[in-house]
Amino acid sequence: MRIGIVAEFNPFHNGHKYLIDCAKEYMFTQQLFGDIIVVMSEFFTQRGEIAIVDGYTRAEEAVRAGADLILALPYRGSVAYSDDFAKKSIDILIKCGITHLIFGTEDDITYFDKIYRKEQRHSTKLEIKNLLKTGISYPKIMQKIFDIPIDNPNFTLAYSYYKAIKNSKKNITLIPIKRKGQKLNENTVIDSEFLSATTIRNNFESDIVKNHISNNMLQAMKQNSITENNFYNLIKYNILNLGIENLKNIYDVSEGLENRIYNCNIIAKDYYELVDLISTKRYTKKRIQRILLHILTNTTIYDITEPINHVRVLAVNKEKTAIIRQINNNENIQLHQKLKKENARFFKHDIKVSRIYTIMNNKRDIFKENIKLV
Amino acid sequence: MRIGIVAEFNPFHNGHKYLIDCAKEYMFTQQLFGDIIVVMSEFFTQRGEIAIVDGYTRAEEAVRAGADLILALPYRGSVAYSDDFAKKSIDILIKCGITHLIFGTEDDITYFDKIYRKEQRHSTKLEIKNLLKTGISYPKIMQKIFDIPIDNPNFTLAYSYYKAIKNSKKNITLIPIKRKGQKLNENTVIDSEFLSATTIRNNFESDIVKNHISNNMLQAMKQNSITENNFYNLIKYNILNLGIENLKNIYDVSEGLENRIYNCNIIAKDYYELVDLISTKRYTKKRIQRILLHILTNTTIYDITEPINHVRVLAVNKEKTAIIRQINNNENIQLHQKLKKENARFFKHDIKVSRIYTIMNNKRDIFKENIKLV
Structure with a gap:
């Protein structure tokens, strides 16, 4: 084994x-x-x-x-x-x-089984798809459909x-x-x-x-x-360097988020403020933190899917x-x-x-x- | 006037x-x-x-x-x-x-006139072209042909x-x-x-x-x-970020210089050491300093010629x-x-x-x- x-x-x-x-x-x-x-x-x-x-x-x-x-x-x-x-x-x-x-x-595993079966249903898939379109974050959707408490990484x-x-x-x-x-x-x-x-x-x-x-x-x-803040200058620099046009190619930067990142970067004073400024109900802090690392490492969709x-x-x-x-x-x-x-x-x-x-x-x-x- | x-x-x-x-x-x-x-x-x-x-x-x-x-x-x-x-x-x-x-x-202007006339000659142009091919720096060529002291920015x-x-x-x-x-x-x-x-x-x-x-x-x-050294982390970062492939597109990085820059960057401890390590008889320190700024600002040939x-x-x-x-x-x-x-x-x-x-x-x-x- x-x-x-x-x-x-x-x-x-x-x-x-x-x-x-x-x-x-x-x-x-x-x-x-x-x-x-x-x-x-x-x-x-x-x-x-x-x-x-x-x-x-x-x-x-x-x-x-x-x-x-x-x-x-x-x-x-x-x-x-x-x-x-x-x-x-x-x-x-x-x-x-x-x-x-x-x-x-x-x-319990039985709890996972139950949710998994529900999630596999065509009707649930459609519901999730439609909710995502309205701009609700994925954790909120999970809460809404399966009654799973939000921000429960366990x-x-x-x-x-x-x-x-x-x-x-x-x-x-x-x-x-x-x-x-x-x-x-x-x-x-x-x-x-x-x-x-x-x-x-x-x-x-x-x-x-x-x-x-x-x-x-x-x-x-x-x-x-x-801490993350030690990398702040490099992140700030690379956002400027990439510009709105090239930010689009960074993994997970989608739907106009490039403008938001570029503009917040001009105002922010440190890493934590930058995360706060960019994140919204739709874009969770965790997602923004990951995106900032993708910017730091110039990670595009091609790097992720290899x-x-x-x-x-x-x-x-x-x-x-x-x-x-x-x-x-x-x-x-x-x-x-x-x-x-x-x-x-x-x-x-x-x-x-x-x-x-x-x-x-x-x-x-x-x-x-x-x-x-x- | x-x-x-x-x-x-x-x-x-x-x-x-x-x-x-x-x-x-x-x-x-x-x-x-x-x-x-x-x-x-x-x-x-x-x-x-x-x-x-x-x-x-x-x-x-x-x-x-x-x-x-x-x-x-x-x-x-x-x-x-x-x-x-x-x-x-x-x-x-x-x-x-x-x-x-x-x-x-x-x-005196007469001195400039004299050098300019000589430089305009077809034979001199050919000589300069040939000397450049041998890897001698431009200031050294000016010294050789026109007897102009090297490193004379005046x-x-x-x-x-x-x-x-x-x-x-x-x-x-x-x-x-x-x-x-x-x-x-x-x-x-x-x-x-x-x-x-x-x-x-x-x-x-x-x-x-x-x-x-x-x-x-x-x-x-x-x-x-x-000082330039304050920008060292950003320069070091962008050399890593660009990689050898993209360093080639930076203005004035030519003839395999991208490998030299990338490799020296791995070893250098600060900005001044980086300049020292990259520069050679062919690549003057001033040129390397300018190239490092082009890297810092992601300046390509297209930005320069506009x-x-x-x-x-x-x-x-x-x-x-x-x-x-x-x-x-x-x-x-x-x-x-x-x-x-x-x-x-x-x-x-x-x-x-x-x-x-x-x-x-x-x-x-x-x-x-x-x-x-x-």
Whole structure:
């Protein structure tokens, strides 16, 4: 058996460790032993934010916590709508031969089944299509039709994983794990078994946080104190540089949004004001954050839709390095342990993304970086 | 009579005041009264540097010193080879009806005549063409054929003005003024009647400098202490962003220089190191500085060759505002006193340049700026 995990580990904390423990326990109770493979965002995350610690460090932590192989989800998978993020991540895991997918959720699979069946109906599809035309955001539509609370990333991501597996038509077992502690985007330090990653990111100087992440992770967070605002000048510059005409070609900039972005950019004083000014009821902040990253990285529709057949390995359990060869021999996907001139062509966009990230965050060039054997 | 001056006034100093005084004296001795019209670089200069004080402030100073009308030379004229800089500047002045051109030089017109005649010969043209092919820089060729000392911007610029007038075939009188004091690019504070602009820029904290520029200019310089290095992150970013493929389209990036720029950018630690790394015997530092500005402003060959038929007025002597109407009525060129939505299309590239300049130099938006009536 091979259990897959879709992750961001931003930062890696006790809740993530708990998920890996559950995967191990599942294997144990089934008396089946195998591998835990994780696909993880590297520089930028699904919500359009900057990863607070670099990918190699986060991957190393995950292997220390019991995962076997950590793969870097390319930019075009990581900075994406939850459905797209899930689809691209799970596609990689499937190509790596997973038989199970484990994920945190507060809901039952039967709940997902119910919604999925309703969503597949022709009449519902038509209703969604018509509502989208009126300018209502997708989360609001989900609330309206399925009575799903708005801004509930726990549900949204888990349901996206469910759909990706369902749509793949592969025989993959879902292992939903009841989430404990805070919801994904909660933000207050409480005396809880598990704090959310958001709480940890926003409060990493707090004493309580120390009990939820490793010392290693805490040190890495303290060293790497950049925020989206550090990239503000580059984003502001590239909006001016592209101009309204070329902003149109940036992925997800549609329906006249290019004018709005250009004009708000003239007025805004910092990154956060820019996001606030551009976002509306129709364009959620998360979407705008992602679009600003697409502008920063000059990501067009062509970069997003390229299929993912090559993936970099960030870390591996040193006793499980054979998995890499096994996966590569199957030829569904190629895993690369090091960037070289010979394979760089498969990672053109990610190398650019990495070098742009490096301007503000003086980390090692990924070209010189190697997988972590833990 | 209408006397033209091509200038950068970076910053405006006593040497510039002296040139304007000479123009006035010339008018007086000829018993002909008229106007002094200046065309001046605005944000970036001919040597590929950042103007140390904004255009409106420098223009205001020049009118206070006796000039009548100051026009902004568009980016495509200001950041250019000396011949191109001179040609575009003088073309604007000719369209404004100048009858005379005054300029500083250490050489006689007869010397320019001699070199010009030699340069016009078919055999010399062929020799220059062949030498360029061998990879020798243009200044070295000028030295080889005409025995002109290398890195002599005094000669180079004056001779470029001479050629521009000559090639225009207009009947314009040249008024060469013997330069006093330091050469253009000298850099030491000496007890001289006139210091070079370079000396003043590099030593504006020095006491002696105070006697060479107005207090107003000195204050503006102190407030505006940005250097090319402040734009380094944006330049570094855009080199990564463009990639080797798109760097090729940037003006003046030719013959495989795109690879050199891309690769040096990966290694360089700051702007000055980047210039040093890219420049060679063939590619002078000045040329590389200009190219880096073209990268910063995404300037392609198409931006450079667009004809200049619209120019912004930066400052005017309040008793001479009628000149603007007179020039506009002649319809050779249109002078604009304010940027508005209606005329912005004529200044697209310069508005972009201005906004990029503004990212690092928190000056007022030129869109909101108005000419200075002095």
